[in-house]
Amino acid sequence: MSRPGPTLCPAVKRIFLVACVAAVAALGAQPPPPAARQELDFWLGDWEVFVDGKFDGTNRIERVLGGAALIENWHDADGHEGKSWFYFYPPENRWKQVWVTDAGGVKEKALTGRLPNGAVQFRGEVQLRDGRNILDRTTLTPLADGTVRQVIELSADGGANWKKGYDAIYRRKKLP
Secondary structure, eight states: OOOSOSOOOHHHHHHHHHHHHHHHHHHHHSOOOHHHHHTTGGGOEEEEEEETTEEEEEEEEEEEGGGTEEEEEEEETTSOEEEEEEEEEGGGTEEEEEEEETTSOEEEEEEEEEOTTSOEEEEEEEEOTTSOEEEEEEEEEEOTTSOEEEEEEEESSTTSSOEEEEEEEEEEOOOO
16 A cells, blocks of 8 residues: 555556556456456455554455456545556466556556465565665455455565565445
């Protein structure tokens, strides 16, 4: 989750649009297998997100394109938002993600681990404002009580050491 910054510039919007078009084109080549379509089902729905027990925002995860993609709609407690597309990439038999925020943040990740507890792990590279690139690793873990834990870790040394940057619990929104 990114924090306040400049609005999304036209160049970033174009990058996001191109990435989405490329994802849709790749998905049109062959549909993901049924098991892959359900791999992220635990994360579907409307969520309230908490960090250290404090409300941090809301997130809505929707299945689209017959399960070939998910759309994430993040709104943080400060009024900022982010969106991402998760799409299944058949040639690599894995999910990929493109994440963009209204603060200008952009990152791309790919599934790198399917863990025994049902968790999934994504990894990618993020460019910092000073031009340096660091690694970003996100783990989504479904918990027994129906919540989901999201941990985002960062590494500035090529993955030798990781520092937790975000650790949140997703609780399903209660219906009115």
